[in-house]
Amino acid sequence: MKAAFQPTQEYAQKLDKEDILRNFRDEFYLQPDSIYMDGNSLGLLSKRAEQALLTVLASWKDYGIDGWTKGNHPWYFLSEKLGEMMAPLVGASAEEVIVSGSTTVNLHQLVATFYKPHGNRTKILADELNFPTDIYALQSQLQSRGYDPDTHLIRVKSRDGRIIEEEDIIEAMTDDIALIILPTVQYRSGQILDMKRLTDEAHKRGILIGFDACHSIGAIPHSFSEWDVDFAYWCNYKYLNGGPGSVGGLYVNQNHFGTKPGLAGWFGSRKDKQFDLEHTFTPAETAGAYQIGTPHVLSVAPLIGSLEIFAEAGIENIREKSLQINQYFMNLIELELADMGFEIGNPEEDKRRGGHVCLEHPEAARICKSLKENHIIPDFRAPNIIRLAPIALYTSYEEVWKVVQTLKVIMTEKQYEKFANEREVVA
Template sequence: MNFENNLAFAKAMDEADELRGFRTQFLFPNQNGKQFIYLCGNSLGLQPKVAHEVLKRQLDNWENHAVEGWFEGETPWMFYHKELKKLMAPIVGASPAEVCPMNTLTVNLHLLMVSFYQPKGNRFKIIMEGGAFPSDQYAIESQVKFHGYKPEEAIIEVFPRAGEETLRTEDIQAQIRLHGDELALVLFGGINYYTGQWFDMEAITKVGHEVGAIVGFDLAHAAGNVPVKLHDWNIDFACWCSYKYQNSGPGGISGIFVHEKHFTNTALNRFAGWWGYQENQRFKMEKGFVPEVGADGWQVSCTQVMPMALYHASLQIFEKAGFIQPLRNKSITLTNYLQFIINEVNIELGEEQYKIITPKDSKDRGAQLSIIAREKGKEIFDGLVDNHILGDWREPDVIRLSPIPLYNSYEDIFLTGKALLNVSTTILGTK
């Protein structure tokens, strides 16, 4: 597509956008009576307008039914998670039995590692991306310590080549093969939070299994962002938060995936809880944990009704939008347009003031561009915020901008570029 750096082009793109109506279903932050252009959905998604309604409905259930709300009302809490499972599954390429909403992301990562990180003999190491989000780093570090290993001996991090910002798939595969006999687990993010690189999850999984390792993914920045096929790619397990691209609210409920091939594997350890016990026998309160079949068997605590209601509300918006593929199609165009606009700003400035470190090919990224300013990056970021452009600053030097297809427009992108140019010329004094 031949992009143009003018408002008329952006408005024409918005007019032709079949998803444009979904923007009206979200609430945008504002300051001093002016609405922000919100490009931070990779950190926290916007609030759906229906959020107040769905919370009130559950508060009414609590008021009217009290404890009987577990079994009475329009959405009995005992079985409420099943409604979500049907809508979660298409987003991550799984069957409803393979997914479950529960807990929060790092809690679920720990619970899944209890089952899927089982070091034995010489096979005790975990391979991961270098520079993973701290949650993953700390969880993995503490897990290997729990098993009696030293992190510096048990954890292998794969970093980009010198002078490069992102990882090459062949380098990841080579490291997996190099350490194959020692690997118990391959655990990557689906998308790296800092660079925005979408890893080739299928290729990583294939080589991980070739060397005899279990393969899992943290999909915090991938679920609801890019099309993944957890079942078809034969991934063993995954977990994700729902408050970024899936708009479930701050600290929203997490989701897990366990491939169906593991459902009957009695050799898997797990930290059990009452809510993971087989559903039709749960209230007999008998000793001896017998897990419910499927991902539900990894539940520990009872249903978190209010967070689940917020997630449910957002999942229904995804359903109306056609789940992932229509969103992905728009996301590619939006992000390509943002890339074009940033390059136009550089041309206007007469130099590469802004270097995009996210992969240039849309197949290797989701709805995010990570940008390094040559100078005064934090000042420029703050200047954008002052101009009602809200992205995300990540130390030491990255501005993350994430156009979300459900609620961002092409006009947002054009106006962001205009503001970026104005802020740059003011702060840098180039014009």
Template sequence: MNYLFSVQEAEQLDQQDQLASFKKEFYIKPDQIYLDGNSLGLLSKRAENSVLQLLDSWKSFGIEGWMEGEHPWFTLSETLGEKTAPLIGAKPHEVIVTGSITTNLHQLVSTFYHPEGKRTKIAADELNFPSDIYTLQSQVELKGRDPKQELIKAGSEDSYVLSLSDIEKVLTDDVALLLLPSVLYRSGQLLPIKEITEMAQQKGIIVGFDLAHSIGAVPHELHEWGVDFAVWCHYKYMNNGPGGTGGLYVHEKHHDKMPGLKGWFGSDKTKQFDMEHTFTKADGAGAYQIGTPHILSTAPLIGSLELFEEAGMNRLREKSLSQTGYMISFIQKELSEEAFEIVTPLDQHKRGGHVALRHPEAASICKALKHEGVIPDFRAPDIIRLAPAAMYTSYQDVLEGLSRLKKIMQTKSYKNFENKRNVIA
């Protein structure tokens, strides 16, 4: 679109926004422009209330809270898994709220990765988040094998995006399992999940995805696409709070598989308290739980999911694409004289929920933005990530945040800050 980037235009876009009313549900600092929802989402009033509700259930019921109250703890993970399932296009029994990305990935890789015969390798990519790679290295080592030999990574021609041909190169006959992110955390590229799944499964390869940067921002159809498994966190676009409980998905065609890591809460609930030393697994994705549910870290998700049910993933995606498109247009038009390189795909079908800018002084620019009340995200060595969260970011917020960035670049005020990341980037 041919935007004017005026305050009046931004106000008009906000008036037309069907999701505008959700902003009042969140705690937002006055005069702060929060563009880091892809790293940590903001607290909503409903999430706060659901935490208080579960604290009250602990206070009121004590141990009886496992079976009493509005949200009994014993089945909370399953209940919230059912409510999360529509966001990723899964069946209710294919999803469970549990663990963290890394523990869930350990669980599912240990369940699906059984090197035998010529199929001994795991395929990943060189742009993936380090924790996923650490997990894969560990799982290969636990099988008594060498990650330098058995873990292969798809390369990228430009170090920012992956092509289907890049991925296809590592789908060799000796690969047993493929793990990829749905959205690349640095560039914001949305991978073609359906096409990748079909391509890999035709070669007999199990396919899993890390949905950390897509759940809550991008609709998926994991069941229909036949994705074998997936993991994610809930603290980014899902607004479940720092360290909030994650989730996992296992396609129902695999529900006969014994968990690679057995744990008490993976038991059939009718038999769990029989205290037998023989593990009787649950029927659905709940079988892949390991330990006791983290009730207070799960609590915010109760309120957050209410908001997602009301907003609807399709409307959230539509607004997200509109706002990231608005950002890209501003950068191309208003910041064309600066040394920014947009590394996020311009094609909206290939874009997740954030815009990534490359700049040689990215760290100092991010510090200057924070000084001006704009919260971005820095990723070493030279990436600025800007993420408008459709649930609570207005067009006026986006315009004001970018206008402050323009001022920083014109005045070169970022030169007042060291071009070096902080401990938490």
């Protein structure tokens, strides 16, 4: 794209005409005269997700409690059905994936299951750039086992505040590490970690490793089973467009099937035994064992429609467009905004770059407010990051072009100066 790149609106329109995913844009509710660049925080509602929710709602109306086994989407098996639909997005078998819980609940479940300190191996390895909820959960898990998080939660440091080098993570895989928890994609800079390499290195040292895939699922392909990743967990409301507070998902490598859940609950039961209602827990023989409570059916339902779209679009096609439109975005930024104090904080190499552009500026908070005043929805991360996410299924190249032109006007006219350089309650 760099060789053919032109900074004109006509060129953006040409790219849109050539986009093989362009028709999926019609599947989503896009607000007129507004450009949505925050799909890496909350994806937009699709018409199919809306219809799926209405269909499941109707089954409650029509069947009452019999909705658990009747209707188009019987609730009793819905988490497993969605796990099967989601499995291609993480590169796993259907049995290795379940839609259940939330990011933090699933992390607690997986750490409670796979963190087994013994001998000298008592510490958990993470990184200093990871999303806070993961760190909070790890700290509380350590405390519950009687360990001091200040000494037993090891956080690999970043050399530049943006990315974590794989070499530094590997160096920290010492013989006192019992478990490793890392993000697939850094939520601020968008850096993709080399999951295969890190998994191989962890296993060479006898360490289990799990990944937080919140900022990668639905944006990049994964091969968790092929890479022999031990477990992973994620939310479904970002790139997967499952709706605010959508039920999360988790993956457990089939090599670990039969490992008793650290946090047992009745929905982790083998399906044919669950309603025996015995006080002896018989866990499922799949990732379904790591469910805890009754699924939130109405929060699960939109994923039925959303995942149908992903199956049709194909994750490889989604990734290809994501790389191209983000490269186009960065080209425009470098050409139009280079002398206005902006820096691109995400890696430039395709293999290290996730689904969003990390744009840094000392006035980031007030620039975000000015973007919203201009009907462009960005995402702010303190202290100086504007996250902008062109979503392959519904963002056009022309919209990206307009975002850069609007930023240029905001900075030239100093529109941002009317706002305080501090975040809102929800950033």
